[in-house]
Amino acid sequence: SRTVPITVAYGDGIGPEIMDATLRIITSGGADLDVDVIQIGEAVYKAGNTAGIGPEAWESLRRTKVFLKAPITTPEGGGYKSLNVTVRKAFGLFANVRPCPSYSPFIATKHPGMDVVIVRENEEDLYGGIEHRQTEDVTQCLKLISRPGTERLIRYAFEYARRYGRSKVTCFTKDNIMKITDGLFHRVFDEVAAEYPDLESEHWIVDIGAAKLADTPEAFDVVVLPNLYGDILSDVAAQIAGSVGLAGSANIGSEVAMFEAIHGSAPRRAGQNVANPSGLLLAAVQMLVHIGQGDVAERVHNAWLRTIEDGVHTYDIFDPEVSKEKVGTSQFADA
Amino acid sequence: SRTVPITVAYGDGIGPEIMDATLRIITSGGADLDVDVIQIGEAVYKAGNTAGIGPEAWESLRRTKVFLKAPITTPEGGGYKSLNVTVRKAFGLFANVRPCPSYSPFIATKHPGMDVVIVRENEEDLYGGIEHRQTEDVTQCLKLISRPGTERLIRYAFEYARRYGRSKVTCFTKDNIMKITDGLFHRVFDEVAAEYPDLESEHWIVDIGAAKLADTPEAFDVVVLPNLYGDILSDVAAQIAGSVGLAGSANIGSEVAMFEAIHGSAPRRAGQNVANPSGLLLAAVQMLVHIGQGDVAERVHNAWLRTIEDGVHTYDIFDPEVSKEKVGTSQFADA
Ligand SMILES: CC(C)[C@H](C(=O)O)[C@@H](O)C(=O)O
Ligand SMILES: CC(C)[C@H](C(=O)O)[C@@H](O)C(=O)O
Numbered sequence: 001s002r003t004v005p006i007t008v009a010y011g012d013g014i015g016p017e018i019m020d021a022t023l024r025i026i027t028s029g030g031a032d033l034d035v036d037v038i039q040i041g042e043a044v045y046k047a048g049n050t051a052g053i054g055p056e057a058w059e060s061l062r063r064t065k066v067f068l069k070a071p072i073t074t075p076e077g078g079g080y081k082s083l084n085v086t087v088r089k090a091f092g093l094f095a096n097v098r099p100c101p102s103y104s105p106f107i108a109t110k111h112p113g114m115d116v117v118i119v120r121e122n123e124e125d126l127y128g129g130i131e132h133r134q135t136e137d138v139t140q141c142l143k144l145i146s147r148p149g150t151e152r153l154i155r156y157a158f159e160y161a162r163r164y165g166r167s168k169v170t171c172f173t174k175d176n177i178m179k180i181t182d183g184l185f186h187r188v189f190d191e192v193a194a195e196y197p198d199l200e201s202e203h204w205i206v207d208i209g210a211a212k213l214a215d216t217p218e219a220f221d222v223v224v225l226p227n228l229y230g231d232i233l234s235d236v237a238a239q240i241a242g243s244v245g246l247a248g249s250a251n252i253g254s255e256v257a258m259f260e261a262i263h264g265s266a267p268r269r270a271g272q273n274v275a276n277p278s279g280l281l282l283a284a285v286q287m288l289v290h291i292g293q294g295d296v297a298e299r300v301h302n303a304w305l306r307t308i309e310d311g312v313h314t315y316d317i318f319d320p321e322v323s324k325e326k327v328g329t330s331q332f333a334d335a
Numbered sequence: 336s337r338t339v340p341i342t343v344a345y346g347d348g349i350g351p352e353i354m355d356a357t358l359r360i361i362t363s364g365g366a367d368l369d370v371d372v373i374q375i376g377e378a379v380y381k382a383g384n385t386a387g388i389g390p391e392a393w394e395s396l397r398r399t400k401v402f403l404k405a406p407i408t409t410p411e412g413g414g415y416k417s418l419n420v421t422v423r424k425a426f427g428l429f430a431n432v433r434p435c436p437s438y439s440p441f442i443a444t445k446h447p448g449m450d451v452v453i454v455r456e457n458e459e460d461l462y463g464g465i466e467h468r469q470t471e472d473v474t475q476c477l478k479l480i481s482r483p484g485t486e487r488l489i490r491y492a493f494e495y496a497r498r499y500g501r502s503k504v505t506c507f508t509k510d511n512i513m514k515i516t517d518g519l520f521h522r523v524f525d526e527v528a529a530e531y532p533d534l535e536s537e538h539w540i541v542d543i544g545a546a547k548l549a550d551t552p553e554a555f556d557v558v559v560l561p562n563l564y565g566d567i568l569s570d571v572a573a574q575i576a577g578s579v580g581l582a583g584s585a586n587i588g589s590e591v592a593m594f595e596a597i598h599g600s601a602p603r604r605a606g607q608n609v610a611n612p613s614g615l616l617l618a619a620v621q622m623l624v625h626i627g628q629g630d631v632a633e634r635v636h637n638a639w640l641r642t643i644e645d646g647v648h649t650y651d652i653f654d655p656e657v658s659k660e661k662v663g664t665s666q667f668a669d670a
Pocket of ligand 2: 176177207417419420566597
């Protein structure tokens, strides 16, 4: 395979530790990367750049088009905007793919049969940043749903399902209340679904759909949904599958892609060599597939699975019933 | 106790069956009610009134101020608005209280220790009905959060916690993204919490909070949250506690109150004498407390509990491990 340039941000909180571990693992696995490290996040905010990202970082992202990103801390107050959202929007990363399989019996879960992939819309909905204070006591935020944004996402979800041999795509909306916005999302889902007669498709109202997902996740396969529902329900799915600490995600655009763990920067755990690098590592595995190093991805994924199966677990997934050895971040990477 | 006038709607789908059962049970339990039955829902829509509710019904509600409502079917298309929302807004029913306890070991659940009460904001957020189609391909819906609406709700949640001897109130928002709207909700929560130093209070970002709720619901007590999150997470909580079919709810305003099951009208189950009347019955129990017939409420609740403990279960909660007899709606009411 040829050397592929990628951009890497070590992030804040536990970010540097899990990024170190991740890069060490994928490099020993044979990843052939030319890594450009950028500074974004807390340090940049504190230096007075409230965007948290500067021109060299943008330049690197535009050049490599592949971004492996550790979690970032957004400082409280001061009108700081989430960097995740900034990058997603700047590059039109319209789909956020979050696989949430169970690793039963090696990681404790009440839902051993689940294998859900959440495909979340990633630019629209209430994440548009159109929010205002009408008076001191009245505030408003705009939810936006467009046909092109929805269509592209839903087609991506069906294509993903086909490519990975999945059999069903489920859509959640609240179109009994939001008949126009969620109604559009649902209608586009039905239209696109009709183009994929080989795949089963279904729609649930999001409240009862979420209840079913939390209770009987094995009833779902690929689930495609608007941004905010996807944010909430991907955390739910990942957590009941084992831990939010295990889930990686791919933010997919037509040119650029960003890969990150779904969890946050956990500042209270920082610098203690305890964090689980699995979420970021599995995001890196998605990245390796994306850049055409699928053989390395498979090798790394197998090594990770083997470590999990051996019961070598970080504190967050440690369970006396199934775990053998409680390890820190670097020991986990060694294993 | 004195005879209390109430308004009753038999609803659509399984509505009439579960309302029959409910009224029969509470009447034998000694409820002293003067029942005024109104026609709302499907039949009214079909007769050409797209609001689904007419002047006599409004008149009855204004007079009795107490509404026991079975689920309603909103017809597809035609711009029909949800009747639930219409009534909630017309009477300023600002708080929606949804207890979701486990009934372990009598009803199967993976979360035997849970006893969550969801206090959901009931008038604002994306339920304002301010939605529009900008072009054929671009749609918008407005999310509204106001200080008075939020303050009243949150104070209600803390008062509820005190009254029922609960120890903690938790708030969920997504104020790392919606800094103005959800930020206001969170800020008001903190302000009100400071007035209740006897109660513990905490805030979670809704994605990770929802994950924790779905995974470890026993970590929560009273949970107060904006309308849409409350809609989704009350279904989640009720379902993982046992079934959405078990949860009743109280919609509380300063003058009027409405009591209903949290589930829908399940048209496919209608007329088969299979539906579980428990959600509506437990809503009626909340109503009896509200109108000062607390002794009857207790008697009915105990009789219901006893039936559940005896393993006399409708199909939706039937589980060979814990159930003894599978019964229909009317047999359940008899028991
Ligand atoms: C950090 C936050 C802005 C982000 C989101 O809401 O998208 C995170 O929760 C996620 O799911 O990636
Ligand atoms: C039927 C629907 C409008 C309603 C809601 O969204 O509030 C229902 O889901 C509920 O939770 O009471």
